[in-house]
Amino acid sequence: MPKLTIRDIAQLAGLSKSTVSLVLNNSPKVDPATRERVLEVMRSHNYTPSSAATALAKGRTPFIGMIVPGLTWHMVAAVNYGVASVIEQSPYEIILYTSTNEKDYTALVERITTSGLSAGLLVVTHDQPLDPLEKLHRSGLPVVLVNTLGTPSSLPSVQTDNYEGTRIALRHLVELGHTRIACVQGLMAYVCCQDRYRGYLDALDEAGISPDPGLTVDGGFHPPTVRERVSELLARPDRPTAIVAQNDSTAYAVMQAVIDCGLRVPQDISVVGFDDIASSADTHPPLTTVRQPFPEMGVAAARMLLRTIDGDDAGAPDGDAGAVTSGGTDAGTAGTISMPTSLIVRESTTGAPSKPFTPARTPATGPDTPPRPWSGLGPNISSQR
Structure with missing residues (x-):
């Protein structure tokens, strides 16, 4: 089935094309009832506007949307660094959205869709259902996951081994x-x-x-x-x-x-x-x-998204050494990139003791108590995955 156009949405809503364009551009000239009428038609027909075209029509550089679980999650800064190192060298800019596990991001996905600002979407996975994102991808807006949880999905994704x-x-x-x-x-x-x-x-x-x-x-x-x-x-x-x-x-x-x-x-x-x-x-x-490799995962996901936007879905992005790519479940997806892990050996491991040590006291207390492992790191070390 061919993708619907703004003209099609206008005909289905019984309105002019210019009115639908005003809705897509969030113009204050449109009354609430008319706006809702257009949005309902878009929702019922799974319509995704051409984000890049809409943004260019406004005289803006197109954007890449990025949804993260929360800016306090320990991996987010590293992933963002990798994404930014790629997107900042492209014609796009980044719009950052946050959506914690306590909030259903279906409404957020709908706002991203109807705003017409994003040429594609990067999502750092968490406990949210992926159905809204898969639906969005099928409707024509490229979506790529930074799949930190290894969640099964038909969406193009970058994960770790x-x-x-x-x-x-x-x-x-x-x-x-x-x-x-x-x-x-x-x-x-x-x-x-x-x-x-x-x-x-x-x-x-x-x-x-x-x-x-x-x-x-x-x-x-x-x-x-x-x-x-x-x-x-x-x-x-x-x-x-x-x-x-x-x-x-x-x-x-x-x-x-x-x-x-x-x-x-x-x-x-x-x-x-x-x-x-x-x-x-x-x-x-x-x-x-x-x-x-959180920064490298961000780099790989950003490159994958840009390649998808440009219509080139072939294989793993250049420069992702050691990454393993598998084919996607849906036609047109770029598959899954699995990034290698590595062991960082520091001082918390050593040879096995020859015989068990009997502690002098349990638990450890007093002035000679060893320092806590996170001493000096601040009071709130995140327990999130």
Whole structure:
């Protein structure tokens, strides 16, 4: 079915083309009833205006819309940096929208559509349903995901290799002599967490280590819960000698639980995180972690979107070394780009202790208490994925 034009919308609404154009341009000359009449016709026919043409008609450079979960999320600044480094070299500018998990962004997507300002849309995924975005993409507005959760979708997307990231972390610990390695899970409804846990189990199997179900802790990315569960784990006589966490903020809580129990990182318990957010280099000790290439993901997503806008959907963008591209589910999508992770080895991991250490006190208190892992990092380390 051919894409509808402004003239078609005008005929369906029983109005002139110029009136529909005024609605698309948010002109104050249109009365509310007429505006709603036009918008209802657009909604019922899944009409997406030509964003670039509308913006140029206003004498403006076309925009790229970008929806992020919230500016306080730890990965957003890094992703934004990568996106901006590409878009600022193009004819486009960026309009930034925020939509937290507590707000349904269906209305936001509708505003973006009817404003006619965006030539394409970049979205950092979170808990919002992807249906409105998939519908928008099918109607003609290019949409690309920075898929931090690994959520299944027919949309073009850039994500990271969560499975291999955990495998390389486990191989590092096994090479250091650890055989009792615990895993603190995040939110297992997220595909990224499922992939990280599969990587944990498969890496143990590859090392000839039988997984111990008692060494898997459900933390839910909630630091108080993590501290409680890990403290229980460390009270066992057969406690682990290493713990992998499914994000860095969880790893901070693990390190604090180790300190609470009068133990030491890494002499008694090695700890590995996932993400490599900026604060992880400044913990006490600095955190060994799996780096997600957030800036590079932003670069790849921005290039993919620009190529889609220009009508070139072939393959991975140039310059994304190591990225793996797979075909899209829908005809015309650019598929999925999977970016490689890397292990950043710092001071929170060391060789497995030859014998268990018996703490002098539990929990650690008093003037000689070791510093908290996030000492000096501020009071509000995010627990978001």
